[in-house]
Amino acid sequence: MKNAEAVTFGGSGLERAAHLRGDVNELAKMRADPNAKAIVFWRGKPLIRRGDWDVLARLPMSHSLLAPRAEQSVFLGLEDHGPTFAHDISDWEPEGVDPSLMNTFLDPTEQQHPEFPETDVFAELRANMTRFTPRDAELAVSARALYSWHESHQFCSKCGAKSEMAMAGWQRDCATCDGKHFPRTDPVVIMLITHGNSVLMGRSPGWPEGMYSLLAGFVEPGETLEAAVRREVFEESGIKVGHVDYLASQPWPFPNSLMFGCRGEALNTGITIDPVEIEDAIWVSREDMMLAFAGENPKILPARKGAIAHFILERWLSDRLD
Template identity: 60%
Template sequence: MRLAETVTFGGSGLDRAEDIRRAPEELAKLRKDARMLLLWRGKPLLNPERDALAWVSPDHPVAMQGAEEVFLGRDAQGGLFARDVSDWEPLGADEPEIGAFVDPSEQSHPDLPKGTAFAELRQVMSGLTPRDAELAAMAKAILEWHRSHRFCSKCGGATQARKAGFQRKCDTCGGMHFPRTDPVVIMLITHGNSVLVGRSHGWPEGMYSLLAGFVDPGECLEAAVRREVWEEAGVRVGRVEYLASQPWPFPMSLMFGCWGEALDHEITVDVDEIEDALWVSKEDMMASFAGENPALKPARKGSIAQFLLQNWLADTLD
């Protein structure tokens, strides 16, 4: 697919400088004049306009109070790091709203630059530059991995960060642990002039997206596509082709966008898997994207689901 890497969170040519992760002295030199991205409960710090990441110096008082730190890479201006400051407790925080599927809340730290705020990445991802989007996705995913892997899966002992945040070592058994990425297939399933969409329980009213699911161990992408579509919607799929991928830091997935050709049109929804599924014609989907179909809200802007649907509508999948 010619436009594959233009998807949100796609490659921006970031120099991740893997060699620096293994060179403590070089890393320390690079850190002196580096920029630090702060994240609070997975929310990156954004500038006042909410269209770019906000950076602070590594020795900023708020950064110094943070927990895990990771080296993201470097650009023409120097080193790029990220730090988790989730231990901060903002006054008056709406706990039920924070972390919800749709979280419009923002948190402003009194000691950070005026106008900056921590905001949910889903809300702003489509407005960031490719570089900022890649950095935010990388930082959010790896810091989430640190938060959920503080103990060894082999013996239960405490683990400590190593290799500039890209490894954790068990203090007890010496086991080494590395950042994980969960493979997920997301499927553009077509039948003639229609595409198959579904909605999960708890989604905003009227919102439909492409079907998706985790790849099982020992399973290829094509088989995962066929299995997931059959399990969720009762539709058999024949030919399957890979289209594009998207890092999806919610919390640490890699979405494999695939196209599949349905062998039949009958839908049998498994309500334990999804709430609903339906076939939508190109004309109706175009109306949905144009905001002219109030009963059908399109997939979230910035998601690979919307990216694939847009290219399907424009006949630019190849």
């Protein structure tokens, strides 16, 4: 697909400087660099600076709250100003937090740390992802995915002992068995399945009323992307798929996926859903989808803006898939 990198989180060409991750002396110099900056996360939420145009907040590494955590910071790469790191302060306990809203489909709450500028708030990434520049988006998606991985992989998968962060956040090492563990990314196929002038859409339990998106599912071991598309679509909807093409990809740090956008041709139209997998599946005509994107369809809402499903559907509607 032309301009596939235009998808949200599609990358900005960040110089990740992977060769510096294991250089202890160089990392110490970069952390002490007066030009070094840090982005900050709290329980999966990035620190966003509100203004005329929202940006990912960058604080000096010397900030009184961040400096004591310097050894636990994650090195993300080199920007024009110098090195950029990420800090996680999830141990902070703000007042008035409603636990029922945390880690929901779309957490509407924002938190303001008293030691940060009043313009800076922790906010849910999915609700703000389309407001970021490509660089801010790449930094945010990388850091969030890494922190999700560290949170769920604190013990060695070889011997079960506690592992420790290494390589500036890009590895975990086990001192007991010398095991080395690397960030995990789960491949997921998400597919535009069409039949004539219609596209197959589905919804999961718990989604907002009327919201539908493209079908998606995890790629299994020993499986190609094409085979995963055919299997997942048939399992979820009973639709058999013929030819399959790859379109575009998107890092999706909720928590650690890489979405492979594909398109396929349906060989039948009779839908039989698997209620364990999805709540509903329907065929939507191009005309009805255009109304949904315009906010004028009374029955369905479009896929979330910023998600690769929205990106693919938008290009399908405008005949820009090739």
